[in-house]
Amino acid sequence: MSQLSIQDLRVSIAEQEIIRGLSLRVPKGEVHALMGPNGSGKSTLAKVLAGHPDYNVTAGKVEMDGENIMELEPDERARKGLFLAFQYPSEIPGVSIANFLRAAVQARLPEGEELEATEYYAKLYEKMDLLEMDRSFTSRSVNEGFSGGEKKRNEILQLAMLQPKYAVLDETDSGLDIDALKVVAHGVNSMRGPDIGILVITHYQRLLEYIVPDHVHVMVQGRIRRSGGKELALELEEKGYESYEAAEELGEPAVA
Amino acid sequence: MTKEPSALEIERNIGNFAYPETHTHDAGVGLTEKTIHYISDIKEDPDWVRQFRLKGYETFLSKPMPTHWASKDLEAIVFDNIRYYLSAGTQPKRSWEEVPEDVKRTFERLGIPEQERKFLAGVEAQFDSEAVYSNIKKAVGEQGVIFVGSTEGLKHHPEIFRKWFGKVIPIGDNKFSALNSAVFSGGSFIYVPPGVKVKHPLQAYFRINAENFGQFERTLIIADEGSEVTYMEGCTAPKFNTATLHSAVVELVALKGAKIQYITVQNWSANVFNLVTKRGLAHEDAEVKWIDCNIGSRLTMKYPGVVMKGRRARGEVLSIALASDGQHQDTGAKMVHAADETTSNIISKSISIGEGRATYRGLVQIPKHLKNCKNNTECDALLINSTSRTDTYPAITVRGTGNSVQHEASVSQVSAEQIFYMQQRGLTEAQAMSLSVNGFVNDLVRQFPMEYSVELKRLIELEMEGSVG
Numbered sequence: 207m208s209q210l211s212i213q214d215l216r217v218s219i220a221e222q223e224i225i226r227g228l229s230l231r232v233p234k235g236e237v238h239a240l241m242g243p244n245g246s247g248k249s250t251l252a253k254v255l256a257g258h259p260d261y262n263v264t265a266g267k268v269e270m271d272g273e274n275i276m277e278l279e280p281d282e283r284a285r286k287g288l289f290l291a292f293q294y295p296s297e298i299p300g301v302s303i304a305n306f307l308r309a310a311v312q313a314r315l316p317e318g319e320e321l322e323a324t325e326y327y328a329k330l331y332e333k334m335d336l337l338e339m340d341r342s343f344t345s346r347s348v349n350e351g352f353s354g355g356e357k358k359r360n361e362i363l364q365l366a367m368l369q370p371k372y373a374v375l376d377e378t379d380s381g382l383d384i385d386a387l388k389v390v391a392h393g394v395n396s397m398r399g400p401d402i403g404i405l406v407i408t409h410y411q412r413l414l415e416y417i418v419p420d421h422v423h424v425m426v427q428g429r430i431r432r433s434g435g436k437e438l439a440l441e442l443e444e445k446g447y448e449s450y451e452a453a454e455e456l457g458e459p460a461v462a
Numbered sequence: 463m464t465k466e467p468s469a470l471e472i473e474r475n476i477g478n479f480a481y482p483e484t485h486t487h488d489a490g491v492g493l494t495e496k497t498i499h500y501i502s503d504i505k506e507d508p509d510w511v512r513q514f515r516l517k518g519y520e521t522f523l524s525k526p527m528p529t530h531w532a533s534k535d536l537e538a539i540v541f542d543n544i545r546y547y548l549s550a551g552t553q554p555k556r557s558w559e560e561v562p563e564d565v566k567r568t569f570e571r572l573g574i575p576e577q578e579r580k581f582l583a584g585v586e587a588q589f590d591s592e593a594v595y596s597n598i599k600k601a602v603g604e605q606g607v608i609f610v611g612s613t614e615g616l617k618h619h620p621e622i623f624r625k626w627f628g629k630v631i632p633i634g635d636n637k638f639s640a641l642n643s644a645v646f647s648g649g650s651f652i653y654v655p656p657g658v659k660v661k662h663p664l665q666a667y668f669r670i671n672a673e674n675f676g677q678f679e680r681t682l683i684i685a686d687e688g689s690e691v692t693y694m695e696g697c698t699a700p701k702f703n704t705a706t707l708h709s710a711v712v713e714l715v716a717l718k719g720a721k722i723q724y725i726t727v728q729n730w731s732a733n734v735f736n737l738v739t740k741r742g743l744a745h746e747d748a749e750v751k752w753i754d755c756n757i758g759s760r761l762t763m764k765y766p767g768v769v770m771k772g773r774r775a776r777g778e779v780l781s782i783a784l785a786s787d788g789q790h791q792d793t794g795a796k797m798v799h800a801a802d803e804t805t806s807n808i809i810s811k812s813i814s815i816g817e818g819r820a821t822y823r824g825l826v827q828i829p830k831h832l833k834n835c836k837n838n839t840e841c842d843a844l845l846i847n848s849t850s851r852t853d854t855y856p857a858i859t860v861r862g863t864g865n866s867v868q869h870e871a872s873v874s875q876v877s878a879e880q881i882f883y884m885q886q887r888g889l890t891e892a893q894a895m896s897l898s899v900n901g902f903v904n905d906l907v908r909q910f911p912m913e914y915s916v917e918l919k920r921l922i923e924l925e926m927e928g929s930v931g
Contacts, residue, residue, distance in 0.1 A: 256886050259878070280885040281894075289886075296883035300901030306887070309897060313888040347901065364887065 208271055209233040210255075210288075210372040210403055215266035217247075217254050217428075224250045226428035227266070232372065232403040239406045239414055239439060242425035243447040248407045249293055251425075252376040256290040257283050270372060285314055287371030291361040291378050297349040303360065304330065304344035307367050314368070333366040337393045354381025362393040373397075374405045379413035391416030411443040426450040492542045495519060498644055501547045505647065510624070511616060518633050518643025525637040533790055535761050539735055544707055546645040546678070602660055607691075608653040609664055612680045615651025622653050627682055630713035630743045630769070639739040642678050642711040649679035649710065654689040654720075663692040663725070663911060679710040685720035685748075692723040694911070707735050708759075714742035714750055718772065721749045727914060729758035729921070732788060736762040741796070744804075746772030753910060754781040756791050757921055765823055767796030770804035777806040782903050782918075785818030785850075786925055794823035794855075799835045799865075810841040811903050814850035815925060822854045822871075830861035839869045844902045846876055846895065874902075896926035 210232040217225035224247045232238045242248050254261050255268060257280035267274050275283050298306060307330065312321045334341065337359055349357050358378055365373055375394070379387055394404070394417050406417055414422075414436065422438040424431045424447070431450050432438070490497070498519050502512040527536050602609055608619060616623045633643045654660060685691050695712075708730060716722045722742060730736055736759040742750030752766035768777025779795035797806035812820035820843060828835045837860075843852035852873060860867045876898045884894035899922050900907075907915045 256882075258882055279891075280882060281888055281890050284886050284888040292883060292886075296877070296880040298880060298884070298898060298901055300904035301897055306884075306897070309889055309893065310887040313890075313893065368887070 208403075210405070211269045212251075212255075213266050213269070215251075215254070215268065216264045217250060218262045218264055219250070219260060223264075224261075224428055225254065228425070228429055229266075230405075230423060230430060232405050234371065234403045235400040236420045237398060237404045237406060237417065239408060239417075239419035239422045239436075240425055241408060241411075241422060241439060241442055243451060244409065245427075246425045247428040248409075248425055249376055252290055252293075252374050252407055255283075255374055256280055256288065281313070284370075289365055289368055289370035289373040291358075291365055291373065291375040293377040293380060295349050295357050295361055297347070297352075299347050299350050301348050302345050303348055303363075306348045307344075307364060310364070310368060330367065333363055336366065336396060337363055338389050339363065355383065355386035358382055358390055359386065359393075362390050366393060366397060369397075370402065372403045372405070374407065376407045377409065378406070379408055379410065387413065388416060411439045414439045424450060491545055493519070493522075493544070493546055493645070497546055501645060501647070504547070505613060508617065508620070514628065514633070515644050515646075518640050518645075521634045521640035522637060522644055525634070525640060527637060532763060533761055533792060535790065536735070536737075539707055544677075547647060598662070598664065601662075602664065605658045605660070606655040607658060607660060608651065610651050612649040612651045612682065613647065615682065619651070619653065622684060623651060623682065626684055626713065626715050628713075630715060630741050631711055631739050635739060638709045638737045639711050642680060642709050642739070646678045646680035646711065649681040649712075650683070650693070651681070652683040652691065652693065654683075654685045654691045656686040656717075657688045658686075659690040660692070663694050663723075665694040677708050679712075681710070681712040682715075683713070683722060683724070684715045685717060685722045687717045688719040689717075690721040692725065694725045694914075695727075706733055708737070709735075710738045710740075712738070712740040714740075716742060716744045716748035716750050716775075718745045719747045720745070721751075723751045723753065724766075725753040725755075725911065725914065727755045727757070727918070728762065728764075730762075731758060732760055732786075734759045736760075736764065738762075738764045740764065740766040742766075742768045742777070744768055744770050744772065744775035744777055746801075747774050748772060749776040749778070751778040752780070752795075754779065754793065755910075755914075755918065756781070756783045756793055757925075758789075759791075760788065761790045761792065763792045765794045765796050765825070767798065767825075768806065769798045769800055770806065771800050773801045774803045774805075775801060776804070779808045779810070780906055780909060781810045782906055783810075783812040783820050784922070784925060785812065785814045785820040787816035787818055790819045790821070792821040792823065794821075794825075795839075796825040797827070797837055799826075799828040799832060799837070802832050803834045804832075805836040807837070808839040808841070809906060810839075811844070811906055812842075812852060813844045813846065813899055813902065814852050815846040817847075817849045817851070819851040819853075821852070822856070824854075824856045824858070826856075826858045826860070826867065828860045828862070828865045828867070832862060833864045835865040837867045839867075841871045842902070843871075843873045844876065844899065845873065846899070892923075892927045896923040899926060 212228060212230045215225050215228045216223060240248055250261065254263060257278065263276060267276055270286060270288060308321060308326060311326060315321060330344065331341065339359060349360060352360065358381065361378065378390060382390060406413065406419060419436050421433060422436060423433045424442065426447065498515045502515060529536055599609055628643065631639050633640050652664060683693060714722050714724060728736060740752065744750045750768045754766055756762050766779050770777050777797050781793055783791035783793050785791040791812060794810065795808040797808065799806065808824055810822050812822060814820045822841045824839055826837045826839065839856065841854055845852060854871055856869060858867055858869060876895060880898060881891060881894045884897060885891060889897065900919055907918055
């Protein structure tokens with residue numbers, strides 16, 4: 207039961223069906239990669255899992271450790287242990303990273319309990335060191351004027367601080383140079399363990415050289431077309447997604 | 463605006479330091495010449511003050527309402543239904559049970575001490591801060607600083623008081639300054655001798671009493687050459703009041719090289735028309751800075767101004783306005799450059815929530831014959847809902863060469879994506895909203911005294927809780 211489980215999920219936006227009967231299980235302790243071409247619905251899936259209000263879930267359900275989370279508000283899902291590293295994180299002008307994260311950590315404490323400031327900063331600095339971030343970073347406004355790499359690093363910092371049960375990383379590699387990619391991957395790898403299930407969404411195989419997945423899934427036009435081990439990522443790198451897309455066009459069954 | 467006879471729930475005159483005895487006087491409803499004489503008699507005004515009031519009354523009658531440019535909502539004020547002067551003992555006390563729940567809740571959240579709550583809610587006529595006030599008064603008194611009520615000021619320090627009273631803001635400046643001139647009571651008089659730098663901010667709060675929370679306060683602050691003083695008016699706690707018109711006049715005079723900083727946090731209850739005239743006069747090398755924060759009231763019209771009369775004088779207005787449902791915050795600034803090398807700075811931030819409306823009106827004047835004057839104006843508006851409204855009316859008149867003006871304005875909206883992002887980190891929608899809003903005003907709030915900025919933050923949280931379904 208310790209898993210993030212997606213069953214026969216169907217999602218539409220403005221009458222158009224984007225996710226068309228998708229099932230996927232990410233047990234705790236594992237890292238799964240979800241790969242697919244642009245427009246396959248990967249990012250939609252990430253947002254739907256987090257509870258984005260723009261999408262209309264028409265069928266299926268998502269369970270976290272056996273509990274259906276589809277009726278929960280985004281913040282309730284988050285507090286229950288679901289984390290989404292955004293592909294395009296929002297800017298929050300005037301709110302420092304330190305204050306933002308502090309509010310987020312505080313939100314997870316039982317009512318009436320106050321966050322211990324020294325403890326919080328000790329943990330924050332530890333995670334920042336891990337991600338090779340300068341201390342001065344915390345006084346900057348959240349994502350405001352950040353480079354692509356800084357934004358992604360900030361997402362991973364939040365992941366490390368909030369220690370979710372399940373993390374979805376949406377295109378975390380986009381906009382990263384190789385050095386930043388290594389740092390981010392190092393951050394994610396340091397979190398791997400029996401207490402967290404991670405779903406890495408990516409278009410390219412490159413990230414998976416550094417965050418080696420236990421399983422790889424190929425998503426095309428709103429469905430998982432194939433699942434396999436880490437070698438599947440390499441195969442995709444060579445052959446591309448064309449064969450899957452062609453099969454989808456013809457309405458043929460998934461490539462074996 | 464139908465019945466107003468029980469308009470003033472807070473007792474007006476008890477605790478006035480000039481008149482510590484309890485009075486039982488009521489000028490009745492409506493305003494006539496008789497009312498003016500009644501007030502003057504009771505307050506034992508010197509004759510020049512009585513004449514000043516009468517002139518104010520005349521001017522008030524002769525001036526039209528400014529509805530040709532301002533909100534039509536002003537027409538809702540029924541001058542005949544207002545009590546213009548009321549002293550202690552003329553009305554039954556409100557009981558704590560009668561205080562509305564939301565007001566109680568706000569006190570709770572702000573952590574206002576019990577005794578203060580009762581005063582603020584109009585249950586108690588006086589908040590017992592006499593001891594604190596005496597200490598402050600004694601401390602600054604040793605430096606020769608005069609810090610008293612305006613009534614005491616005009617009686618005991620006429621030589622300084624008369625010189626400046628009504629000079630920065632003449633009676634006929636506008637209809638409401640005329641009204642205030644006719645019926646004023648309460649407010650502070652401060653004089654800081656040359657070279658004296660008052661370390662701690664002087665707060666009206668220290669001498670909190672019914673009259674200070676009155677409708678027609680009159681404050682005059684004079685900072686003599688090279689002196690410095692900070693004054694804080696009001697507090698962030700909501701002032702519960704069924705009186706519907708508040709019309710204060712505040713005059714500041716900064717003599718050569720002096721600095722005055724005047725901080726206001728206005729949180730009148732949502733039925734109050736708050737029509738206030740505030741202006742400072744900055745002499746050579748002097749500085750007048752207004753920090754103005756408007757949260758409460760039904761309609762606020764307030765444009766703190768600085769007349770930079772001497773060379774190198776500086777004027778500054780930093781303002782924050784929060785307009786919720788049913789509120790219109792019509793605020794801004796006036797900067798009148800009247801000497802060479804004068805500089806002014808205006809930063810205004812407004813937040814409109816629900817159907818709230820925030821208006822910025824700015825006036826900047828730099829006449830042709832002046833050299834090397836500078837103005838910087840920034841006004842930023844944040845809209846929370848699609849029904850929220852903001853307007854900007856900048857009037858900038860700059861003539862001549864060698865003067866520079868910079869004006870920036872922005873309107874932004876809290877985006878759904880931003881809220882979603884914060885919710886994904888575990889914050890509720892209301893928490894996310896208030897964090898956004900706090901972020902928006904953060905750089906301004908940082909310039910506020912500590913206790914104000916903390917309370918302001920909490921107030922924004924409260925407003926946001928109310929705004930999210």
